[in-house]
Amino acid sequence: MPPPLPPELPSILVVDDEIRSQEALRRTxxxxxxxxxxxxxxxxIAILEREWIQIVLCDQRMPGSSGVALLRQVRERWPEAVRIIISGYTDSEDIIAGINEAGIYQYLLKPWQPEQLLLAxxxxxxxxxxxxENQRLTLELRTAAPVLEKQVSHRRASVRQQFALDAVLRAPGSPMNAVCALVKKLAALxxxxxxxxxxxTGKELLARALHYDSPRAGxxxxxxxxxALPDQLLESELFGHKRGAFTGAFEDxxxxxxxxxxxxxxxDEIGETSFAFQVKLxxxxxxxxxxxxxAPRPIPVDARVIAATNRDLEAxxxxxxxxxxxxxxxxxLTIHVPPLRERTMDIPLIAQALVDETQAALGRRFxxxxxxxxxxxxAWRWPGNVRELRNEVLRMIALADDERLSAAHLSPRVLRAGDAHEEPALSMLSGLDGDxxxxxxxxxxxxxxxxxxRHRWNKTRAAKELGLSRVGLRSKLARYGLERD
Structure with missing residues (x-):
């Protein structure tokens, strides 16, 4: 059981058979x-049984029992109390012999000086x-250990689930299915x-899946x-450094x-490193x-290395x-992650997941x-892949007036689904068949x-933008089957 909280002032028990010495110590x-x-x-002993005493200051020579004998009892029954003995006899063999046995913290000599005594x-x-404090913390940690262990275990399981292959969003028939199957095989190797x-494209996500599906997951x-870093800083980041190795290295x-x-x-981005650093790596x-x-000598490390790059390293x-x-x-073994434009069937799943993630963070519902x-x-080619898709989702959420996310809030380039390097009309015509x-x-x-x-199916505004009357617009809607349910 931990000791109770100490009083506002530290408590001390002065044991001395001379009343004058007691009073002198009390005043000091x-x-x-x-x-x-x-x-x-x-x-x-009677006082120790009823009061919370932190320090026992005891004279050595007293009638009935010596200071060492008393402090020996104190150590057995109240081990948390700090034991100090005071004596005017510098050659007391009893004190010297009893220091270890009674656990005496300090041995003070008479006559004592007030400043020295207070400091001690x-x-x-x-x-x-x-x-x-150490006793309380030890008890708290001992009590909390099973809870903390359970929380850590739950956290690890949650992280593994979050970054497992099942968390890689993909539709039936997606090229990512073959990629994930390969990752599954390689994780254990x-x-x-x-x-x-x-x-x-999600290279880091797959790297995490490789780790959390492997025996190294813990x-x-x-x-x-x-x-992102020049050679010297990159070397320091990856390999570490010793204090004073270079300007600014104030600690190991x-x-x-x-x-x-x-x-x-x-x-990541291993293709951006210099030739000189590649030698060290x-x-x-x-x-x-x-x-x-x-450092004067190398240190061993055992880490599985996964590299990622958007460059053609063979070239x-x-x-x-x-x-x-x-x-x-x-x-x-090399794994190529296909761009988003080659797996358009995954876009609805990824986009909806981004909406769900954002609405949970904002506390809103869409x-x-x-x-x-x-x-x-x-229809868009997504040159920025999932990062660009995330930006479009955030744009729709930021501009939304209610719970409905409208296509009118998409970027003009995504709304038109045109090629960034061609005239929109030419791009649209090139994808059409017929005469x-x-x-x-x-x-x-x-x-x-x-x-x-763009006008959220407001026919009056759309007709005005297109230079048509409402009757003319209605005619085209019927002709092309564009009437909205």
């Missing part, structure tokens, strides 16, 4: 301590406070993997963007490779050890910009995405529908 201590006095061992007793009070694909997953730093020891290290991967900057090797030996060290919105999203008349009619139908979507 009463401003900084709550002082109790006793004339002998029996009185002291304040130090003893601080020791008593720290001891009591402790070999390096190279992830390639355009920026924003250890750290560490990410470093190799293209543990590198990310060491932090990932036993786990997985993702080297190759050695670290070959030897299974890293040398912190300024970089042929061009002499990437080391061939490092490429083969990183690419035991209706499921409409067919109009999905049609527009699937010229059929293509022009299909193009007209698209333009009319786009105008209606």
């Amino acid at each position: 201590l009463e401003e900084d301590f709550e002082v109790f006095t006793a004339s002998g061992a029996d009185d002291a 007793l304040k130090s003893a009070a601080e020791m008593a406070r720290l001891h009591a 402790d070999i390096p993997v190279l992830l390639t694909g355009e920026s924003g 250890e750290a997953f560490v990410v470093e963007n190799c293209g 730093r543990v590198g990310l490779f060491k932090q990932a020891d036993g786990g997985t290290m993702l080297l 190759l050695r670290a991967l070959q030897e299974g050890e890293v040398r912190p900057v300024g 970089e090797v042929r061009a002499g910009r990437f080391r061939e030996d490092l490429y083969y060290r990183l690419a035991a 209706e499921p995405l409409s067919a109009e919105v999905i049609t527009c999203l699937q 010229l008349k059929t293509r022009l009619e299909a193009l007209e139908a698209r333009i009319v529908k786009e105008s209606l979507i």
Whole structure:
């Protein structure tokens, strides 16, 4: 059971058979301590049984029982109390022999000086406070340990579920199904993997799936963007450094490779590294050890390395910009992540998931995405992939007036679903079949529908934008079957 909270002032029990000594000590201590006095061992024991005493200051020579004998009893029954003995006899063999047995914290000599005595007793009070605090914290941790262990276990399971392959959104027939099947096979194999694909396709998400589906899932997953730092800082980040290794190195730093020891290290944008750094990285991967900057010797590390890049590393090797030996060290097996435009069937799932994620964060509710919105999203080429799709979802949510997310709030380029490098009309015509008349009619139908979507199916505004009367617009709607249910 932990000791009770101490009083506002530290409590001290002065045990001395000489009344004058008791009074002198009381006057010296009463401003900084709550002082109790006793004339002998029996009185002291009685006070200890009813009061919370932090320090026992005891004279050695007393009738009936010596100070060492009393402090021996105190140690057995009240071990948390700090025991100090005071004596005028410097050669007392009893004190010297009893220091360890009675657990005496300090031995003071008479005549004592007030300043020295106060300094010693304040130090003893601080020791008593720290001891009591340590006891309480130990008990709290012991009590909380099962709860904390359960919380950590639940958190780990939640993280594994969040980044498992089942969390990679994909539709039946999606190219991502084959990618995920390959990731599933490779997760259990402790070999390096190279992830390639355009920026924003989800390479880091697949790297996390490789880690959390692997035997290393219980250890750290560490990410470093190799293209974001110059060589010296990147070397320090990955390998660590010793204090004073360079200007600004005020303390030792543990590198990310060491932090990932036993786990997985993702080297993102590996194609952006310099030739000089590639040499150091190759050695670290070959030897299974890293040398912190300024360290006299390397340290071993055991981290699975996954690399990711949006470059064609084979072309970089042929061009002499990437080391061939490092490429083969990183690419035991390569996984290519297809861009979003090659898996349009996944767009509705991903877009709706982004809506659900955002509305949960904002505490708002939105209706499921409409067919109009999905049609527009699937028609766009998404050069920025999932990152660009996320921005479009955020734009719709920011501009929404109610619970319905409207296609009218999409960016003009997404709404038109045109090619960014061609004239919109030419792009739209190139995707149509039939003779010229059929293509022009299909193009007209698209333009009319786009105008209606932009004006949220307000026919008066759409007709005005298109330079038509309401009767003329109604005629075209009937002709092209664009009447909205």
